[in-house]
Amino acid sequence: MRELDVVVIGAGQAGLSAAHHLRRVGLEPDDDFVVLDHAPRPGGAWQFRWPSLTYGKVHGMHALPGMELTGADPGRPSSEVIGAYFAAYEERFDLRVHRPVEVSAVREGSGGRLLVETSEGTYAPRALINATGTWDRPFWPRYPGQETFRGRQLHTANYPGPEEFAGQRVIVVGGGASGTQHLMEIAGFAADTFWVTRSEPVFREGPFTEEWGRAAVAMVEERVRKGLPPRSVVSVTGLPMTDAVRRAREQGVLDRLPMFDRITPDGVAWDDGRVVEADVILWATGFRPAVEHLAPLKLREPGGGIRAEDTRAVRDGRVHLVGYGPSASTIGANRAGRAAVRSVMRLLKESGGGRPDRGAGAVVAAPVSGD
Numbered sequence: 001m002r003e004l005d006v007v008v009i010g011a012g013q014a015g016l017s018a019a020h021h022l023r024r025v026g027l028e029p030d031d032d033f034v035v036l037d038h039a040p041r042p043g044g045a046w047q048f049r050w051p052s053l054t055y056g057k058v059h060g061m062h063a064l065p066g067m068e069l070t071g072a073d074p075g076r077p078s079s080e081v082i083g084a085y086f087a088a089y090e091e092r093f094d095l096r097v098h099r100p101v102e103v104s105a106v107r108e109g110s111g112g113r114l115l116v117e118t119s120e121g122t123y124a125p126r127a128l129i130n131a132t133g134t135w136d137r138p139f140w141p142r143y144p145g146q147e148t149f150r151g152r153q154l155h156t157a158n159y160p161g162p163e164e165f166a167g168q169r170v171i172v173v174g175g176g177a178s179g180t181q182h183l184m185e186i187a188g189f190a191a192d193t194f195w196v197t198r199s200e201p202v203f204r205e206g207p208f209t210e211e212w213g214r215a216a217v218a219m220v221e222e223r224v225r226k227g228l229p230p231r232s233v234v235s236v237t238g239l240p241m242t243d244a245v246r247r248a249r250e251q252g253v254l255d256r257l258p259m260f261d262r263i264t265p266d267g268v269a270w271d272d273g274r275v276v277e278a279d280v281i282l283w284a285t286g287f288r289p290a291v292e293h294l295a296p297l298k299l300r301e302p303g304g305g306i307r308a309e310d311t312r313a314v315r316d317g318r319v320h321l322v323g324y325g326p327s328a329s330t331i332g333a334n335r336a337g338r339a340a341v342r343s344v345m346r347l348l349k350e351s352g353g354g355r356p357d358r359g360a361g362a363v364v365a366a367p368v369s370g371d
Contacts, residue, residue, distance in 0.1 A: 007116045007125040011037035011097045012044025014323030015131030017337025019095045029096040037099040043083030045135035052161045055081040107296045127344045131322045134287035145263040151279045162186045174284030175201040187253045198259045203241045227301025311340040
């Protein structure tokens with residue numbers, strides 16, 4: 001068992017941001033803190049995105065603190081561009097991410113410390129920054145007859161790209177950004193596509209202003225403060241009406257059907273007698289926070305979520321959640337990483353941890369190419 005000040009779980013945008021700020025306040029990787037990542041390589045959840053999601057299609061990718069991403073080819077897969085960027089970032093700031101490392105549980109330790117049980121041993125930190133995101137917990141709704149479907153069911157998490165659906169009849173379930181992207185791609189290859197959503201999708205005209213963004217984040221943040229499961233920001237803002245979306249609507253690709261009532265061996269059916277036959281059901285139904293390893297700490301509220309103020313879990317001030325709820329965007333993750341480290345340093349000062357004799361790290365980085 002290794003004692004240190006901070007364990008960071010996850011090396012996506014939020015985890016790397018937190019690690020960067022820990023370095024800036026003078027903490028040393030592997031001595032004072034450690035970053036654990038279960039993924040096989042740098043890139044966070046981006047490394048698992050489908051090849052047709054090129055960097056030019058990514059909306060709102062904000063640079064990590066201290067190093068810009070420059071010169072990226074918009075036609076290159078985002079998984080490659082952002083994976084290379086994250087790898088360069090880890091190297092430039094000497095973050096020494098441990099991977100692949102699985103975290104099985106976080107428990108109460110002794111002397112005010114936590115116990116973080118992992119595949120490479122147990123750590124005993126004074127504070128925890130949890131940056132595990134949502135990619136590992138795809139949400140699969142359950143409908144009557146689902147197990148009888150003779151075709152293929154898959155989720156955005158294992159979406160292979162549009163070519164695999166050539167000549168097939170595909171039902172896409174979900175009214176978010178992923179659902180619309182999947183539909184618009186698949187329509188050029190599939191024999192037929194159908195779009196099914198629980199509620200009527202809302203398309204937003206005009207630019208996404210900073211004021212609009214703040215209001216949307218505030219609504220998500222309010223749910224987290226109440227201990228409710230966080231919703232995505234897009235569920236609040238609506239879908240942007242781009243030229244591609246407008247064309248897809250004109251062509252009938254984004255003609256929405258209400259949610260079906262049951263799944264049949266050959267497709268889906270509604271109680272009013274309508275049926276749709278299909279070869280594939282693609283569930284673009286989002287993700288849930290990957291926080292099962294925190295269950296021994298009993299952080300959940302009766303509403304099902306973890307109540308947090310800023311990034312700090314209300315039920316245990318040693319635990320900070322970044323990339324959770326309102327900070328689940330790239331810019332929000334950056335800010336959350338900085339806020340979490342400020343709070344952690346206050347905790348360490350009170351508990352006698354940290355390195356008060358060390359000044360802020362003089363870490364300087366130049367822009368990095370996306371190639």
